[in-house]
Amino acid sequence: MHFQPTEEQRDLRAGVRELLAGRYGREALRASVDTGVAVDRGLWRELGEAGFFALRLPESAGGVGLGLPEAALVFEEAGRALLPGPLVATHLAAGVVPGAAAGTAVVTAFDLGGGLGGGLVAHLGEADAVLGASGVPAGSPVRSVDPLTPLHRVASPPGAADVSEYRSAGALLTAALQVGSALRTVELAVRYAGEREQFGQPIGAFQAVKHLCAQMLVRAEVARTAVYAAAVTGDPGEVAAAKLLADRAAVQGARDCLQVHGGMGFTWEADVHLHLKRAWVRAEQWRTAGEAEELLAAELLDSAV
Template sequence: MDFQLSDEQRALRDGMRQLLQGRFSLRDAMAHGLTARVDRVLWRDLGRAGFFALALPEAEGGVGLGLPEAVLIFEEAGRALLPGPAVASFLAAGVVPGAATGEAVVTAVDGSLVPWLDEADVVRGDVTDAVPLRSVDPLTPLHRVPPAGSLTRGALLYAAEQLGSATRSCETAVQHARRREQFGRPIGAFQAVKHLCAQMLVRSELARAAVYAAAVTGDTLDASAAKLLADDAAVRNARDCLQVHGGMGFTWEAEVHLHLKRAWVRAELGRSARDAEEELAEAL
């Protein structure tokens, strides 16, 4: 299977990265007391850029692209730590008025969790018995509800966000290892740090192959495998990135710890490791 991106796909990925770059600031979030809020201006900008309507047919006002392109833009969303229920809003495009244009923020029941319930204009699913949870990620508010099923496309899009986060953690670790010096040498010159960074790259690329393959096949089992690998890459890469940064990685001045906390939350959304493992085991 050929995973080389076309010129159009690279342009789409680069354009989304440019749009998201610098739009989320940890310092701004700290200035607001780490209150989890959806940036409505950014949401509408994403709508105008075709983020939510990417998979809608052109006849319905969409961009007319497929799941492989959707994976690319959600990879960038994960890389940028985009706050908000992007997956639910994307899946609601063409169904919920205003979702495709970013005018409406949409969330949905996902398993037993509902992210961004208080910020959403529209909620898909029964949230009558929703109970607020203290989220490990201060920028992803959660509520708990009785368990419900999850969709294959949703699981894959969360996997794409995890892939973006894993890649960003790897790049951040490498950049820090080149700058930070100990004993008169960059810490990246030491074998232990080299091994950490190499393992992060391997995890990222393995997850990338699985996510891109699932985007091409659209198969439920492929999506489960991709979610497992992407969850693992996002969590373990963020942990290793923290290790490379040392104590500085836990401070609010760095985004490293947020990638770990967001990875923990996403691992329970779309399709948890337990559910994915059960599906794959049953198929075997």
Template structure:
């Protein structure tokens, strides 16, 4: 079987990359990180018009009618651009929350452990909730992911957690795609810097330690990519859990290694590396944490009736 993306899928990915490059390049990213609004409403509507949120919605309901394999390609590009906002929740809400499919509504979800919600103050709705609950803003790890602590679960938000649970696998898979895009981008940043930065009269990429860091970043990203694409095709819960685990590792460790390649300048606010690392930390806690993913994998393996150790 040929698991390479089709020409239509490659064109779709290229189109989204071009859209984001033109509308959310580095200047827009830095402006948002330095204090601008995290969710660009105009860009959100453009994404809706391009079919980003309605990608998997049936055509008879006004959607594009594609599937999860296409969705992960699109979300991979959003992760590469470090596009902020509750992209996954809004995508999942298409067809059930008015305006979500068109990008005229921003929808968040209870996708974190405990009473935490991202982008609550910027959202028009919460997935599964009758109204947006009250919340208290707290200082986030990622400057582009506002975080709120919901004070009380009132009747309006009683079904929000249940709705998030119903979408857990899909949300985890799309979040893994965002993580993969970020991992691939930090790989590009590390390799680019290793080629340009010189020490002792030669590019630092010529040194074995730097080569190993970049090679390890590439291996982790490609392994995660393979797992992600396979899970997008099969939809198997165990494969989804594995893809999320691998993508989280590729994003977090890739950002750390990228920072290491950059050296002292990698720790500065002006470098983009810390934004990828902080976002990777947040995403690793969304939809399916490492602990939950490991539990799902363990249940899958135990349910498969694996042979005892030492038994062929």
């Protein structure tokens, strides 16, 4: 990706957006929230048929044969749509776990760290396999801040569940999800600011609201640039920086979007709180802020020696 997506990459992004808009629009999102069903097996298989999970598998192995830059674009769209489920783990498991590439298997991973604890697993109850582990361990349900990211605590995570070789790619794809969510909250804030009126004019005419929306856009675009760059280079330090920026863009962007919406943003009917809750969870997946900062600090020290 040379500074701008190619025509093929733009077509890929448009195709994924069209697929998700038709198959997982707002009504489907709210239905998932109301029913508590995070993984739609039918949709999962459709994603598999569309090449979502096999995107980076070589064509000789039945995959699409693309790379991390294309995967980042696809996951950005999934984040924009708030598509739930262990998307990153299943994508990483393509070619390793039978059925993952085709979407006939749901694969999760021991990817939660930091404040949420390494013994927590997302979507364990819906999973057919755990990346890097033999079998699906038993776990106790834990209340999750995100209604579409169910959590289970596993008392003794199996030693075989080593995801270190997947951590960099997992962090990058999670950052892409965060970028998509951040860009979507910019759209939600700008639209509401143009519709909601106070004192006889849209609230978007007020300087404070303009500043909030502008700051949201800057954070999201900077994070998107960092994710795209890291997808091209694959450099662990750049991936860590991209995850830091994307987490901040998603979390702070959702907070600012709530601020623009005022009291309306805190209602269950609004979608803004769903973006914030998902962003909180993703910030703890694959590489936390603390882990990313440690990696970047170590690289700086090495370069200074």
